[in-house]
Amino acid sequence: MPPSWLFPIFCSPLRRNTDQEQDCPIIVPRLSWIVSPIEKTENTPHLHRHADATPIELFFDLFFVANLSTFTATHEINNVNALGSYIGFLGIIWFTWLQVTLFDIRFARDSIFERICKALQLGAMVGFASAGSRFTTRVRGENVWAFQSLSLILAGSRALLAIQYTVNVFFVYKDMKPAARGLLYTASVLWLTTILYIGMYLAFGQAYGIRDRIWTVWFGLFGIEMWTVMGVSCLFSGIGFQETHLNVRMGLLTLIIIGEGVIAITRIVNKMVRPGGWTKWSFVHILGVTASVVGFLDQSPRKARTDQTQYLLWQVYFDASPGRHLGRVSQQLWAQLHFPFHVALILLLEGSQILALTLDVTLKLKYLAETFSFVCEEPRPSTERAVELIRSTIADMEIPFSRGATQEWTAISSLLESLAEQALCPEPTSPVDSLGLQYTEDLLNDLMGNVTAALFSSMDITPSKKVDINLLDNQQLLQMYMKVLAFVYMYFFIVASLLMGLFTAFLLLSRRHEHWLYQVLSVTTRVSLGIILASLVSFVSHFPLAYSFMTSPIILYAFTLTLLAVLLVDRLLDGLASRRAAAGRRKRNENIQLEHIASGRGMMAVDPHPASESHFDRAVSLTCSGDSGCEGPAQEISSIDGNHSRLSSGLGVMSTPPLFPLQTHG
Secondary structure, three states: OOOOOOOOOOOOOOOOOOHHHHHOOOOOOOOOOOOOOEEOOOOOOEEOOOOOOOHHHHHHHHHHHHHHHHHHHOOOOOOHHHHHHHHHHHHHHHHHHHHHHHHHHHHOOOOHHHHHHHHHHHHHHHHHHHHHOOOOOOOOOOOHHHHHHHHHHHHHHHHHHHHHHHHHHHHHOOOOHHHHHHHHHHHHHHHHHHHHHHHHHHHOOHHHOOOOOHHHHHHHHHHHHHHHHHHHHHHOOOOOOOOOOHHHHHHHHHHHHHHHHHHHHHHHHHHHHOOOOOOHHHHHHHHHHHHHHHEEEOOOOOOOOOOHHHHHHHHHHHOOOOOOOOOHHHHHHHHHOHHHHHHHHHHHHHHHHHHHHHHHHHHHHHHHHHHHHHHOOOOOOOHHHHHHHHHHHHHHOOOOOOOOOHHHHHHHHHHHHHHOOOOOOOOOOOHHHHHHHHHHHHHHHHHHHHHHHHHHHHOOOOOOOOOOHHHOOHHHHHHHHHHHOHHHHHHHHHHHHHHHHHHHHHHHHHOOOOOHHHHHHHHHHHHHHHHHHHHHHHHHHOHHHHHHHHOOOHHHHHHHHHHHHHHHHHHHHHHHHHHHHHHHHHHHHHHHHHHHHHHOOOOEOOOOOHHHOOOOOOOEOOOOOOOOOOOOEEEEEEOOOOOOOEEEEEEOOOOOOOOEOOOOOO
């Protein structure tokens, strides 16, 4: 049992100030107008480094996610054009965020000048949000102002960065001339792209004609900017990304994006549970959609865990995060891969929400069908009571009819009034009653059809061709909307397989497993599961199979189970690697002990449980014959860890007996 002073059972949260601390005044740092990025020490001058993200950087991240959230609220991803506009707008704000981040992690130091620049960059993010509501994949007369606004905002953002790089040229020129040249090249390219963005503004104007896809030129400029900044950092010493917190910045943005997905999940949970309370199916659906989002988060035994299923999504990402310093090329590839990763991640979150809402629609329609059956069963309620039950069931669905379903609401109200004017489900004892029964069934069928159309229309999911829903029965109508959702089904599993491929790339760059066999097994697992996810897209070619899959809660667990399989394989490989490393440490300790026994120099203290720690320092004590020890030269073995041992000489007297006393005489 360890002594209490080494491992206290309880610790007070209070901290007592010493007399010296109480006498010291609190010094508030003075904010300078502008600060040099160079930190001069006894060694070669170098750029100031931050160990972690600064508060202003985190604040900038929040503006990025707020921008994304605003755009998501006005754009449902249920067709190709919506998908293209989503990726396009995300690219605009993501590459702007990247350029600001690549500058901040190397040169930004708190000053009045930097705060002014950051305020202007935050203003650019707000400008993106204002123009994003009209962003589409095609430039038209009614939305050309949005593209012109985005071009001007991009030009202003890059001009501001060019000014910041130019200012830093004067700071680093004296002490770091190669770095100054690199900054000058970077600033020149940013000035050039600024001019090109202004040219794009003119190209969007009526005088030059409107080009439908001309906005895609922006992405070419984004690539030039990114590869220039990263390439220059490799060619000129002193301005590289080594020892910066670039990995931290990417990880934090990923975390915030997943957090935005969590917010969306809570909204879905509210929609599912609020009308009729908790049921076994709502619990299954909510658990499924939550699991599909939380499955990303932990791939790193070195990182703190989050909780439960979100922990999965979080796990698979952070387990692949670099646990060591990456090389120049590896680090830059790792950062660049985060754009497709964030795109796929956001699309997966959006797709899982739409699929979850679709499952919720099928549950509501099933509940309405059960209500129809109930009012026609013995003992049958009165017509007034039956219509009231149907009306309350529809009201419990809380359909937002104002969102594109006003016609359906009018039809539903009219059908309910018609049902109240006659007996429901009469016994077919006469031809008149048979006609009445048929009429009632037609009314209920029309009512179910209009409720189905209202539920999907309120989600902004409508068929490409105008169809008379009165000509379709309930099952045909539901299948028609499921065919519309086939696109969501396809891109959901495509981006899921793409994410598995990106996780594989992250794993290779971070070199998570030391042994080549474990690395191959981990990569093979991810690639195989990615292929399986991609193969699920083939269900669309056989619609009955896809329909059964889309109306089953298992669709929400498909990706979660995939992530769980990845984590289980990684944990198994981690356990095998730990046992292998422990066996290697024991063998090395035994060899060291045998070498010193054979040399006849003394005795050795060896840790009897070396496998319990991954890194340790052990002192190996050597002594001479005699009960009280001896004076003279002695050898110590210190700093023995999993990879090496270091011998150091010294003089000393043995004060404690060794763990394994071995007397030598000579």
